[in-house]
Amino acid sequence: MKxxxxxxxxxxxxxxxxxxxxxxxxxxxxxxxxGPHLAGSVPLVEAARLSAAEVTAVETVxxxxxxxxxxxxxxxxxxxxxxxxxxxxxxxxxxxxxxxGTANEAFSVDPILIEVTSSDRPAxxxxxxxxxxxxxxxxxxxxxxxxxxxxxxxxxxxxGDAACLVVPVVDLDVAVxxxxxxxxxxxxxxxxxxxxxxxxxxxxxxxLTSGAVALGGxxxxxxxSSSLTGVGAxxxxxxxxxxxxxxxxxxxxxxxxxxxxxxxxxxxxxxVANKASSVxxxxxxxxxxxxxxxxxxxxxxxxxxxxxxxxxVPNLEIEENDVSCSHASAIGPVSEDERFxxxxxxxxxxxxxxxxxxxxxxxxxxxxxxxxxxxxxEAALSEKLxxxxxxxxxxxxxxxxxxxxxxxxxELT
Numbered sequence: 399m400k401x402x403x404x405x406x407x408x409x410x411x412x413x414x415x416x417x418x419x420x421x422x423x424x425x426x427x428x429x430x431x432x433g434p435h436l437a438g439s440v441p442l443v444e445a446a447r448l449s450a451a452e453v454t455a456v457e458t459v460x461x462x463x464x465x466x467x468x469x470x471x472x473x474x475x476x477x478x479x480x481x482x483x484x485x486x487x488x489x490x491x492x493x494x495x496x497x498x499g500t501a502n503e504a505f506s507v508d509p510i511l512i513e514v515t516s517s518d519r520p521a522x523x524x525x526x527x528x529x530x531x532x533x534x535x536x537x538x539x540x541x542x543x544x545x546x547x548x549x550x551x552x553x554x555x556x557x558g559d560a561a562c563l564v565v566p567v568v569d570l571d572v573a574v575x576x577x578x579x580x581x582x583x584x585x586x587x588x589x590x591x592x593x594x595x596x597x598x599x600x601x602x603x604x605x606l607t608s609g610a611v612a613l614g615g616x617x618x619x620x621x622x623s624s625s626l627t628g629v630g631a632x633x634x635x636x637x638x639x640x641x642x643x644x645x646x647x648x649x650x651x652x653x654x655x656x657x658x659x660x661x662x663x664x665x666x667x668x669x670v671a672n673k674a675s676s677v678x679x680x681x682x683x684x685x686x687x688x689x690x691x692x693x694x695x696x697x698x699x700x701x702x703x704x705x706x707x708x709x710x711v712p713n714l715e716i717e718e719n720d721v722s723c724s725h726a727s728a729i730g731p732v733s734e735d736e737r738f739x740x741x742x743x744x745x746x747x748x749x750x751x752x753x754x755x756x757x758x759x760x761x762x763x764x765x766x767x768x769x770x771x772x773x774x775x776e777a778a779l780s781e782k783l784x785x786x787x788x789x790x791x792x793x794x795x796x797x798x799x800x801x802x803x804x805x806x807x808x809e810l811t
Contacts, residue, residue, distance in 0.1 A: 479541075512550075538564065562591070590614070616645060710727035
């Protein structure tokens, strides 16, 4: 597989040149988890299951199916595609699959097809991917097809502390007048790489709400491509990310309007701390014939420490008149006025920055379909903030101790 390079615009600012594929190998053909290794023991997974009374649960370990527990009478059918001859193809908006999407098509071991066959009642599916083995690459794949008028909530959790590479693909086909809510929670450890792709097609009168929470990973990239193909289709995209240490979060989005009177709204907000970095690059595309389109795109970034950085690149590509489109982006440090306000009321500096950061992200948290996951995400966020501040304080203290006077003079303490 020929890897892309940072010389390509869509990989600009990324760490793709640092990826060494020779470090990773797929699991062997006979390597299959023997049971529910982590079922019920990961707080995020358990909280996701508690979000609804009847949940269809799917778990994979290192890319291989571990648990498949359908909810009776839910109107949801789950099929492991490796057991069938039919392999649905992912349809991407403009340009097709990149090298990693193509690799997922070729090497996904237990791709999952989720079909919502009934519109009589809401359905909930929780999919958990666990990366447990160092040096492995996995290719989780989830394909969703809905009946007209169906109502589906899909929660996908990605976790694990291994030094692994995970290349997940999610493909959502939202039928006429259907409603799909998708939430992806990435809680990988600091040694993992993620290169993820999500595509969706939203038909006439249908709606998609797609949310993302990114809390870990050495390098974590997500490409989200939402195509509005039917009259009156709508999508709302939201993401919250926090990068600390030397982590990097990389988000790329496409809001593709193909039909009349379609609507999309995007809000991505992130915080970068220590020596971490983030990249957001988004495109609103309005194709010929998509009159009456309304599309909005907002990305805002808070930089906590001097060594952190963020990049934001919003774009518009409009081929039609009678549309309303806008984009906005901002990158900046914590406001000194906000700091002073809290300090003047007795709030310690580190606690003040923590409160400001949480307040900054609250706007997105309120839009995400978190349900029972909310308290766990907020706790994980608070823990990351505390760890980032502790690391910054330790580095500052270390710098002070390293100061030495001229040769022959006493060391300053």
